[in-house]
Amino acid sequence: MKTLVVKCFLLLALVCSCRAADSIWQLCNTNSNISASSQVSKNIDSLLATLVSKTPSKGFKTTTSSSYNNKEKVYGLAQCRGDISNTDCSTCIQDAAKKIREVCQNQSDSRILYDFCFLRYSQENFIGKLDTGAGLIYFNVANVTEIDPKKFDNELGALFDKIRSEAVLPKNKGLGKGKTKLTPFVTLNGLVQCTRDLSELDCAQCFATAVGSFMTTCHNKKGCRVLYSSCYVRYEFYPFYFPLDPAKTGPSVGRISSVHLSP
Structure with missing residues (x-):
């Protein structure tokens, strides 16, 4: 993926009680030739359901989803900011899962960042790999x-x-x-x-x-x-x-x- 840095010149808010529904950044790899097939899309939905249900208890979750023959596998990660409650974490991850499917339609390499949480999925295995490319x-x-x-x-x-x-x-x-x-x-x-x-x-x-x-x-x-x-x-x-x-x-x-x- 091409390196992309976004610099925003912002007179920042004086209060940080940010609503989870206000995303800070989303990145859809539209430069990639990889678009989500019907089966990959189903795998993404399954993966997101797991992240939504499992992330809030510990504030972090990695998972995968694939079809019966392990093809079209999708890797996923979700993490909440470590100082927020399980309830706020749950709300943020739910919002992230919903919005990422809206803003990154038909993309199998997508990520979204909120003030309280981060969510990412891809067909490439990024788990455990340092990424400062965007x-x-x-x-x-x-x-x-x-x-x-x-x-x-x-x-x-x-x-x-x-x-x-x-x-x-x-x-x-x-x-x-x-x-x-x-x-x-x-x-x-x-x-x-x-x-x-x-x-x-x-x-x-x-x-x-x-x-x-x-x-x-x-x-x-x-x-x-x-x-x-x-x-x-x-x-x-x-x-x-x-x-x-x-x-x-x-x-x-x-x-x-x-x-x-x-x-």
């Missing part, structure tokens, strides 16, 4: 003014070194989160997560690739999200992971523009 970057258009830029870089780097090292530990299931005070009145919040099919090494490599955008596309910005099929990293100047502090959230405001880049 991604999405969101960042706040406002620059950091509350702290010296060099100090901010150092604090941001230290926070993500900490939460990345936590996320790769098997007991944490790919999730790391934390915060640090930049000033008495400003707190930097960060979260990372990789898909739980990855090895510790591949998870760390995905994080390194994603966090690299903090010093380029997102440099000195007040918020940034870098999203790949294999991992997710984010920082904000407001609480966005659960449990939220309602006293520190605010209304959603913003302007969105985007540019698609390809090699």
